[in-house]
Amino acid sequence: LLHKLKEIYSKNPDSKIAFTCFNKILASTMRTRIPEFFDFMRVEKQIEWGTKLFCFNSWGLTRDPFSGMYRYICHFYEIPFGGFGNGDFDSLCKKAIVEINNSGRSDKKALDYVFIDESQDFPQSFIDLCEMVTSKKLYVAGDVFQNIFMPINDNVNRADIVLKKCYRTDPKNLMFSHALGMGLYEEPVLRWLKEAEWDSCGYKYNKVGNRVELSRDPLRRFEDIPKDYKSTDLHLLEGTDNGPEKIIEIIKDIKSRNPSLEEGDIAVIFLDSSGYIYDYIQSLKSKVKQQLGWDSNISHETKAKQDGKLFISNINNAKGLEFPFVICFAMKLVKRSNFRNALYTMMARSFLESHLVLNNDKENPSIPTILQGLDFLKNNNYMDVRLPSEQEIINQKDFIVLDESISVSKLVKGYCSDKKSTPRLIAKIIDRVERIISEDDDVDSDYIKGLIEIEYERNKKL
Structure with missing residues (x-):
């Protein structure tokens, strides 16, 4: 998207262009990344923020017409803006489409080009609304796996370009993240793809008896990283282990192996939605200051990514970001589809290492199998998983519980x-x-x- 944005901005000096994404933190980060990328690509045209180029999160605030894509559209067409108390985002976008059509101004376009990132987070109505107000072209990018339980083929077939490689994270980390999200080491599996779908997602599929070998092409993003680098680890709390203390232990280990490590190189992401995480977050913040002398950025409070501080977040404020090191924490490996989507998404936020910390859930018989699967993946650079039965594959749709x-x-x-x-x-x-x-x-x-x-x-x- 950044390459295409640079191309459009350079060649169309009079065009109005907007880049939009779901959350405020990613939008804030992109307002820094876009100028850095333009400088790197030697774009000589000065960025005209707020007149020629806009970078929004999706919704926005009543008091600021330039605080969000939907808010700007309402401002431009002079239609009522709906905040959270006025309904969900899907219904508000549908209502905006109707009101623009009824305004007599639908022929007037608010923008010439629009770029939507993290499209899997949006209802179709938001994409339709953006298309409606765009005069020339709408670019939509997303990761079909960030909702692991949606039909892969339907999305791939509608795409103009399918990217089969992930340049952010190590292939072994990406494979293990997919395995956790889809329950590939569990019985029954939570999601299984057809061979063509595996190929569409960048996998090599090799059936051996009642097993399947799944692999990805190696990727050398950093020349000084050895091929056997351990990019993924799973930690289980034992006995009297405390969650924040375990996280500190992992940070200290990362720091000992990476002398140039800085506070902002690590993200700690809590996957659960339960209230306990906010007590853990405050405890972790205090322990990090006491034991490491580091300051922390509690992202759901600041709504921004702050340099030079340990990034600590709940699940809602880390999407779209990336870090050298990511530590994910959850009490249990539960089988809710939204939890597994979040687990995959957050584990794949790192470009060096991802660590998953779980309670030692002795009631979950899958944990030993998952640990064995991870060890095999680390040693062999591919996954060896059980081929689900036909009935199991047919029944997998029943897993999509109505809690999303x-x-x-x-x-x-x-x-x-x-x-x-x-x-x-x-x-x-x-x-x-x-x-x-x-x-x-x-x-x-x-x-x-x-x-x-x-x-x-x-x-x-x-």
Whole structure:
């Protein structure tokens, strides 16, 4: 996207161009990365922020017309802007499309070129809205694996370009991250691809009896890194081990092996949504200061990536970023699809090492198999996994439990559709139900429907 952005900006001096992505931290980082990239590529044309080139997160704030892509569109077409209390993002984008069509100004385009990054995070309505307000071309980039449980072929078939190589992270780390996300070392698997789909994602597929060997081409991003470099590790808490203390132990090990390490080279990402993580984060911040003398950037508070500080984040504020070293923490390797999507995405944030820290969950029989699989991958540079049965592959769609935001959103809207519920009420119910189910290991649709009914009765005065 940066290469294409540079090309368009250099050759179209009068065009208005916008780059947009899902979260505020990535947008903030891109406002720094774009000038650095332009300098590297020797772009002589000065960047005209706010007139010719915009870099937004997706939503925005009421008080600032230039704080988000959707907010800017509402400002340009003089249509009402909807904040969080007015409904979910999908419904607001659909409403904006209708209002622009009704405004009599739909022929006027807000922008000439638009670049959307992390497209897998957006509803189709946002992409449609961006296309509607763009006069020349819309560029959309995304990683189909960041929602591991969506159909791969459908997305690949719609793509103009398919990138089969990941230049950020070591192939062994990427393979193990995929294996964790898809449950390839577990029984039953959580996701399995057809041979052509494996190929579309950059894998070499070799069936040997009832096993499958999955490999990726080697990638030498850094010439001084040996081929047997251990880019991935799994740590289990034992006995009285404390989560923050274990993380400190890993940081100290990384520091001992990398004398030039700086605070900003490491990200610690908590994968769970439960409230305990905020106690852990504060504890970790304190211990890091006491034991290492480092300052920490708590990203969900600052909404920015700060140089020279240890990056500590919940799952919502690390997407799109990259670090030399990433440490992911979770209590359990649960089988929720949104957890596995997050696990894959965050483990693949590193370009040197990724570390996963889990409680020693003795109730999970897959842990020994996962450890064996990782050891085999490290020693052989490919995965040797069990070929699922045909019935197992057929049944895998049943794993996609209705606890992801889009599914909860659909259930809430369906429940409220005949009750004349306000957008504020619908948004409130969605938020409440998502918070509740994020703390459970497993849920089903009946459980969620019961929660929706309870929350509707509690909040229907809204």
